[in-house]
Amino acid sequence: MEADDKVIVYGLGVDDPKAMYGTLKGFPEKYGSHRCFDTPLSEDALTGYGIGLAIQGYKPIHVHQRTDFLLLAANQLINMAAKLSYLSEGRTRCPFIVRAITGRSWGQGAQHSQSFHSIFANIPGLRILSPSTPSDAYNVYKNAFNDRIPTVVIEHRMLYKYEGVITPLGKVPNVSIIDRGLDATICSVSHMSLETKRATLALAKTGLSFDHLSLVDISNPDIDVIFRSVSRTGRLLFVDHGWLNCSIAKSIVADLILKGYTGDVKVLGYADSPCPTAGCLEKVFYPDPNKIAKVLMELCLREGDPPIIEQSIEIRNFRGPF
Amino acid sequence: MTTDKWLHIVKSVTFIREFERVVQDLYESDVIQSPVHLSIGQELLSVLIAKLMVNGDRIVGNYRSHALAVALSDDLEPIILELLAKKGGVSGGKAGSMHLSVPEKGMIWTSAIVGSGVPVACGIADGLKRDNSRKVAFVMFGDGAIEEGCVLESINIAATFNLPLLFVLEDNGLAINTPKDRRTRLKDYTDLARAFGIKSWDLTYKEPFKLESDLAQAVSYVRANCSPAFVRVECYRWIEHVGTNTDWHLGYRNETDAIPWYDCDIINNCESLGMSKSDQKAYAHQVHQQITALFSKCCDYSDPDTNSLLNGVL
Numbered sequence: 283m284e285a286d287d288k289v290i291v292y293g294l295g296v297d298d299p300k301a302m303y304g305t306l307k308g309f310p311e312k313y314g315s316h317r318c319f320d321t322p323l324s325e326d327a328l329t330g331y332g333i334g335l336a337i338q339g340y341k342p343i344h345v346h347q348r349t350d351f352l353l354l355a356a357n358q359l360i361n362m363a364a365k366l367s368y369l370s371e372g373r374t375r376c377p378f379i380v381r382a383i384t385g386r387s388w389g390q391g392a393q394h395s396q397s398f399h400s401i402f403a404n405i406p407g408l409r410i411l412s413p414s415t416p417s418d419a420y421n422v423y424k425n426a427f428n429d430r431i432p433t434v435v436i437e438h439r440m441l442y443k444y445e446g447v448i449t450p451l452g453k454v455p456n457v458s459i460i461d462r463g464l465d466a467t468i469c470s471v472s473h474m475s476l477e478t479k480r481a482t483l484a485l486a487k488t489g490l491s492f493d494h495l496s497l498v499d500i501s502n503p504d505i506d507v508i509f510r511s512v513s514r515t516g517r518l519l520f521v522d523h524g525w526l527n528c529s530i531a532k533s534i535v536a537d538l539i540l541k542g543y544t545g546d547v548k549v550l551g552y553a554d555s556p557c558p559t560a561g562c563l564e565k566v567f568y569p570d571p572n573k574i575a576k577v578l579m580e581l582c583l584r585e586g587d588p589p590i591i592e593q594s595i596e597i598r599n600f601r602g603p604f
Numbered sequence: 605m606t607t608d609k610w611l612h613i614v615k616s617v618t619f620i621r622e623f624e625r626v627v628q629d630l631y632e633s634d635v636i637q638s639p640v641h642l643s644i645g646q647e648l649l650s651v652l653i654a655k656l657m658v659n660g661d662r663i664v665g666n667y668r669s670h671a672l673a674v675a676l677s678d679d680l681e682p683i684i685l686e687l688l689a690k691k692g693g694v695s696g697g698k699a700g701s702m703h704l705s706v707p708e709k710g711m712i713w714t715s716a717i718v719g720s721g722v723p724v725a726c727g728i729a730d731g732l733k734r735d736n737s738r739k740v741a742f743v744m745f746g747d748g749a750i751e752e753g754c755v756l757e758s759i760n761i762a763a764t765f766n767l768p769l770l771f772v773l774e775d776n777g778l779a780i781n782t783p784k785d786r787r788t789r790l791k792d793y794t795d796l797a798r799a800f801g802i803k804s805w806d807l808t809y810k811e812p813f814k815l816e817s818d819l820a821q822a823v824s825y826v827r828a829n830c831s832p833a834f835v836r837v838e839c840y841r842w843i844e845h846v847g848t849n850t851d852w853h854l855g856y857r858n859e860t861d862a863i864p865w866y867d868c869d870i871i872n873n874c875e876s877l878g879m880s881k882s883d884q885k886a887y888a889h890q891v892h893q894q895i896t897a898l899f900s901k902c903c904d905y906s907d908p909d910t911n912s913l914l915n916g917v918l
Contacts, residue, residue, distance in 0.1 A: 316734070322764060327723035327757030334727020334741075337712055338662075340734065342727070357754070361717045362724060369699040372916035374712055406917050431918050 283313050286341060289427070290317045292328070293345035293381075302345055303383070303442055325351050329358035329380070333366065333432075336378040341427045349382035349436055350393045352402075363432035364407030375430040379423075383437045384523075386473070386568070388602040391559035397472060399436050400522075400529045403500040409433045411454065412523070414475030414496035416446035418455050422498065425454045436500075438473040438523070440596045455498040457507045463491030465582045466517035469508060469534065471497050474521040474550075474569060477594060481574035484589040490582055500530050505537045512543050517581050521569055522551035548577050570594070607878035613651055613816070614874045615887060620647040620671045621871065622892040623680075626899055627670070627687070628848040635903055636687050638700040643671030645842035648809060648870060649774060650675045652816055653742060656823045657710060662728045663742040664721040665714040667702040672744065676709040684898055690905040697908040698916070718779075719745055719752030722771070726761050729769035733830055740826045744772045748779030750796070751787055762832040763800035770826050771797065771834040776841040781856045797834035808838035810868040840865035 283289045291306060297320050301307040309318040321328055325346065332342040346352060352359070359380070366376045384397045403410045409431045413419040419437070426433050460475060461482060470478040475496040482492050493511045497503055512518045518538065522531035531549045538547075550569040557567055571591040579588050592598075624642045631640065643650065646668070654675035657663065665672045673683050686693030687701050694705055702716040712728070715721040725743035732739040749755045750773065762769045773793055777784045790796070797804040805822050807815045815837065822833045840862060844851035852859045866872060874884040 322757065322760055324754075324757035324761060327726065327754045327761055330720065330723025330754060330758070331727035331730065331761060334724040334729070335731050336727070337724070338728050338731020338735070340731050357717060357720060358723065362715060362720055365703075366713065367918065368916045369695055369703045369713055370705060370707070370916070371696045371698060373695075373707060409918070429918070 283309070283317065286427075287317070288339060289341040289343065290335070291343040291345060292319050292321050293347075294321055294323055295347060296320060296345050302347065303439060305442070306345075325354035326358060329355035330362060332378045332380070333358060333363050333376055336376045336432075337366070337374060341377050341379075343379045343381060345381040345383075347383055348394050349384045349398060350396045352380070352382050352398055352434065355380065359402065359408060359432065359434065360405050364405050366432075368407055376432045377427050377430040378432045379426055380434045381437060382434060383439050384472070385439050387440070387564070387597050387600040389559040389561070390557065392556040395557040397436050397438070397523050399471065399500045400524050400533075402434055403530055407432070408501065410436065410500040411498055412436045412472045412500055413455075413498055414441065414470065414472055415458065415460070416444060417449050417451075418458055418496065418498050420448045421451040421453070421455045424450070425452065429454065436472060440473045440600070441476060443596060444476060456502070456504045457495045458498055459494070460496050461492055461494040463493050465490045465492060465515060466519060466578060467493040467495065467508065467511040467515045468519045468521065468578070469495050469497050469531075470521040471500070471530065472523040474523045477569065477571050478521050478574050480571035480591055480594060481578060484571065484575055484591050485578060487589065488584065490578065490584065492578070497530065497534075503530070503534060505534065505541065508534060509538055509541050509543060512538055512545055516545040518543075518545065518547045519574070519578055519581055520547075520549045521574060522549065524551055525554060526551040527554070546581055548581050550574065550577060610877040611879055613648070614870055614877050614879050614884065616651040616675060617647045617870055618884060618888050619891050620651065620674045622888050623674050623895050624670060625892060626895045629896070630899060631848040635899070636701070637689065638702065639846045640670070640687075640701045640848065641668035641846050642843045642848060643668060645865060645869070646774060646776065646839050647671045648812065648815070649744075649772065649837050649839065652819050653744070653772065656820060657742070658739070660710070660732075660737055660739040661742065662710040662712065662725075662732065662739070663744070664725040664728065665704070665711060665744050666718070666721055666746070666749075667714065667716040668746070669704050669714045669744070670701070672711060673704040673706050676706045676711055680895070680898060681902060684902045685905060688899075688902055688905070689908070690902060691908045692905055696912060719749035719755040721745065722749065722755045722758040723761070725769055726758050726765070726767055729762065729767035729832075730765060733768050738827060738830070739768070740823060741767070741769045742772055743769065744774060746779070747773065747775040747777060747784060747793070748787070750790070750793060751779075756796070759796060759800050759802065759834070763802050766831050768826050768830045769832045770822055771802075771832065773834070773836040775836050775838050778841055778845070778857075780845045781851070781854060783856070793836045794834060802832050802834050804834040804836070806836050809840070809865065810838070812868070812870055
């Protein structure tokens with residue numbers, strides 16, 4: 283926003299005292315209330331509004347406090363934003379970013395916890411990005427407008443306190459490498475990258491090492507990078523942050539098989555139900571480090587008991603009310 | 605009223621009607637292979653808006669925008685090629701009748717999802733406002749669009765953000781074949797705008813002089829105040845919703861309903877607007893031939909290259 287005064291950020295509550303979980307703290311004061319402003323609820327029309335601003339040369343960022351509300355914007359994203367460039371033969375571009383924040387825990391339940399990356403990634407003309415690490419997040423926002431593509435960024439709230447080293451990339455990351463290893467390839471999405479890292483750290487003590495890739499560009503993942511890794515390790519675990527039916531997890535597995543991959547495959551994702559509110563049910567709804575470690579051991583044909591990993595601190599410590 | 609002005613308007617309406625008549629002539633031959641939503645009977649509003657737009661203004665239309673595109677275009681060839689889905693069409697044949705655009709005149713594109721262009725026009729209007737440009741955004745939509753949530757949301761947004769946007773409601777009373785009384789209990793659409801503090805005008809094709817002057821006033825109001833305004837324009841669709849024929853046989857409406865609209869049609873009243881009936885007919889005949897010739901020339905153009913399929917997706 284400092285570098286380009288055409289960048290503006292809007293959405294319900296962006297300039298309220300909570301400043302979108304602190305991510306926009308001080309923005310109205312620093313960049314002006316005309317560049318960081320509150321709106322009516324109207325997710326549908328405000329998405330069209332962002333498209334209109336983009337048509338006029340602005341670089342709007344529309345923020346949703348919960349990804350679940352993206353469905354109210356789906357018509358504008360899919361029928362309008364994704365079609366604008368194509369129906370104008372590339373003449374009119376739509377540099378528009380939608381930030382959608384996925385919640386978890388404290389009974390976020392069925393409608394405050396969803397991640398729709400696989401649904402939106404089905405649509406040509408839209409780009410869905412899902413950063414897992416601080417570096418991913420930095421490179422996504424630093425570079426996303428340069429491509430002038432309508433972009434939905436799925437942020438996971440449980441990652442907000444995750445600190446790390448930023449490596450400027452000069453472009454939007456596609457598949458980013460979390461670890462290099464020998465025994466299996468792991469592809470993970472969003473908060474599942476952190477959960478997976480906990481599992482691989484525990485398994486490192488048993489001598490296993492993994493090629494761990496986080497998938498950032500869900501719409502156009504670099505299959506060659508993943509293929510090279512699985513060709514080397516011969517084993518793949520995909521840990522998705524979503525339901526597995528018609529998912530990016532299964533889509534990538536299919537792409538790898540179509541390219542000739544013949545190794546072992548396992549996939550993990552949400553249980554095949556809406557997300558329950560009860561904590562004990564929610565715990566079994568998501569893959570957790572214990573389950574990921576167990577599946578990795580199976581995949582790598584390791585005998586014995588999997589390590590016991592305590593519940594992730596950001597989940598254990600999370601208190602509401604929101 | 606100045607005679608020259610209305611003579612020009614009669615000619616422009618005639619031109620668009622003949623354009624649509626040529627589409628009717630050709631449609632059976634399948635040279636246009638896409639749905640067409642004809643503007644016949646509803647040309648006047650587009651002609652008036654095109655006259656009121658200045659360089660830098662923007663307009664968002666909808667799937668029934670042949671009239672607007674023709675009224676705005678200096679060069680019809682890209683529009684005709686687009687209708688024919690040919691190479692050289694304004695969008696290379698990828699858009700067609702339902703997504704026409706005249707980018708150099710501020711008509712960026714049009715949407716076939718009822719009402720969906722209205723929020724986009726809000727953003728365009730805010731862009732114009734942020735540029736301190738004194739330019740106006742227009743958006744044309746039908747009475748069916750009023751029933752879409754995003755249009756009601758847009759009315760609130762335009763009022764709350766005080767956007768230089770003219771809402772232009774073409775109220776032909778029909779959503780495909782469903783009359784208004786089955787769709788809404790709202791009696792007066794301008795009540796909606798007023799409820800949000802938006803200045804509004806209730807206009808009709810039955811009073812063309814008032815339509816012309818009040819529309820000009822509405823545009824001046826938006827331009828001068830950098831604030832939204834809303835005009836509802838009562839009109840009538842002479843042809844079926846989609847396609848090129850009349851649909852009186854379907855029984856959901858009667859041609860007797862159309863008589864008041866034929867009576868107020870400015871072509872039928874050209875004598876009182878400074879053009880004799882015989883001059884009007886001669887002009888219509890002449891432009892019909894010109895447009896037909898242009899269509900036949902364009903029919904000989906190449907189809908889009910199949911290797912252009914993926915161009916422009918991102």
